[in-house]
Amino acid sequence: MEKKLKVAALRNGTVIDHIPSDKLFKVVSILHLDTCLNQITLANNLESAKIGSKGLVKISDRALEEDETNKIALIAPNAKINIIKEYEVVEKRPLVLPDEIREIVQCGNPNCITNHQPVVTRFFVLNEEGVNRLKCRYCEREVRLEEVKIK
Amino acid sequence: MTTKEQNMKNNSLVSISDYSKEEILAILDSAADFEANPNRKTLDGKVIATLFFEPSTRTRLSFETAVIRLGGSIIGFSDAATSSSSKGETLNDTIHMVSCYADAIVMRHPLEGTARYAAEVSPVPIVNAGDGANQHPSQTLLDLYSILKTQGTLENLTICLVGDLKYGRTVHSLIMAMSHFNPTFKFIAPDELKMPDEYKVFCKKNNISFTDVSELTNNFNDADILYMTRVQKERFQDLMEYERVKNVYTLKNSMLENTKSNLRILHPLPRVSEIDPDVDSNEKAYYFRQAQNGLYVRQAIMSKVVLNQKQE
Numbered sequence A: 001m002e003k004k005l006k007v008a009a010l011r012n013g014t015v016i017d018h019i020p021s022d023k024l025f026k027v028v029s030i031l032h033l034d035t036c037l038n039q040i041t042l043a044n045n046l047e048s049a050k051i052g053s054k055g056l057v058k059i060s061d062r063a064l065e066e067d068e069t070n071k072i073a074l075i076a077p078n079a080k081i082n083i084i085k086e087y088e089v090v091e092k093r094p095l096v097l098p099d100e101i102r103e104i105v106q107c108g109n110p111n112c113i114t115n116h117q118p119v120v121t122r123f124f125v126l127n128e129e130g131v132n133r134l135k136c137r138y139c140e141r142e143v144r145l146e147e148v149k150i151k
Numbered sequence B: 001m002t003t004k005e006q007n008m009k010n011n012s013l014v015s016i017s018d019y020s021k022e023e024i025l026a027i028l029d030s031a032a033d034f035e036a037n038p039n040r041k042t043l044d045g046k047v048i049a050t051l052f053f054e055p056s057t058r059t060r061l062s063f064e065t066a067v068i069r070l071g072g073s074i075i076g077f078s079d080a081a082t083s084s085s086s087k088g089e090t091l092n093d094t095i096h097m098v099s100c101y102a103d104a105i106v107m108r109h110p111l112e113g114t115a116r117y118a119a120e121v122s123p124v125p126i127v128n129a130g131d132g133a134n135q136h137p138s139q140t141l142l143d144l145y146s147i148l149k150t151q152g153t154l155e156n157l158t159i160c161l162v163g164d165l166k167y168g169r170t171v172h173s174l175i176m177a178m179s180h181f182n183p184t185f186k187f188i189a190p191d192e193l194k195m196p197d198e199y200k201v202f203c204k205k206n207n208i209s210f211t212d213v214s215e216l217t218n219n220f221n222d223a224d225i226l227y228m229t230r231v232q233k234e235r236f237q238d239l240m241e242y243e244r245v246k247n248v249y250t251l252k253n254s255m256l257e258n259t260k261s262n263l264r265i266l267h268p269l270p271r272v273s274e275i276d277p278d279v280d281s282n283e284k285a286y287y288f289r290q291a292q293n294g295l296y297v298r299q300a301i302m303s304k305v306v307l308n309q310k311q312e
């Protein structure tokens, strides 16, 4: 019943579902939805059998690009992304962490050159024993994915 | 482009992990040649810039002596107050300006990651002479050279790392570099300054066996190398704790009684109180000669960095 309502409400666009409630506004921020002029519906603190409490974003008339949705992998790796056309799900977009993340992450090391000079941040994505870590290309510090600071 | 490809393009040396096992061994070979004959003019007519955005007289003099012995000339500055960065110039601009004059740049900077960034934007090779707490590869190479010289090999050695293993960049780089040579490590540090997990993960991944202990006394009788580091007061929140740790981690001559005859003691210098002066006269004390080895290793580095450049 709930599911039908969400998808049915959007004719064309992108639905991002199963966002942990505390990450909803981070998703809004890294997708720059605050400056997006399309019709956007946000919902938060919805009940979810899987994750307890979830958030949801619907963007009308815009299919997000893969490099945009992959940014979400950084903060909400279990989010579900559906691209909708004429009320139908035409693509279930898997979230893939890229090998390198540029620009959107801020290095947590206050002594890193990227926090002092106009340098675009670059992080290598590492996976060790099933745990994802980011390694700053410049200061070489590693940080767990959960601790990442989004710009 | 990967970091490695990018650095190969302009031949920079930013981090010890930029060099393969073969490249490390080639540098050590070349350093031995320079030790036998230190005055070969491989940099005749070359200009090398030494840009020290923070003072480090020891490292700067070692690099500058190396270049002068190779027949090259030096330009540069020895602290940030005399550089144009004090007028607000970006690092990018400083590097481009200097690269108009110099064939290579030796750089020290208080911020971490500066050398990698400089290597990206610089048309000439960058040699990292220390970027904050991050990397100092010429120190690592001279450590390796000292180990090789005193042990006759780098393979299958037992190495004890003592002191500040949390912030000490020399010990972190040494682990990376020695990972090519099947070492066994013993980490000896107070609880506040234990080896960070990421280096233990690195060891496990590379099948390097290690143990982690807090006690210094009687814990290095099986060691081939005892690598001491400075325990810095600033690292402690509790100064009482610092006083306690400082005394527990001081190496004294009497503690060397039951150690192996081939054991050698290294220290990146300057030391404060972690090695008692009564150790200096022990034949196992190697830290002063270790510093001297830095000259030959830096001759080898500067020759490689400047001369291999034209290969493309």
Ligand SMILES: [Zn+2]
Pocket: A107, A108, A109, A112, A113, A114, A136, A137, A138, A139, A140, A141, B113
């Ligand atoms: Zn960084």
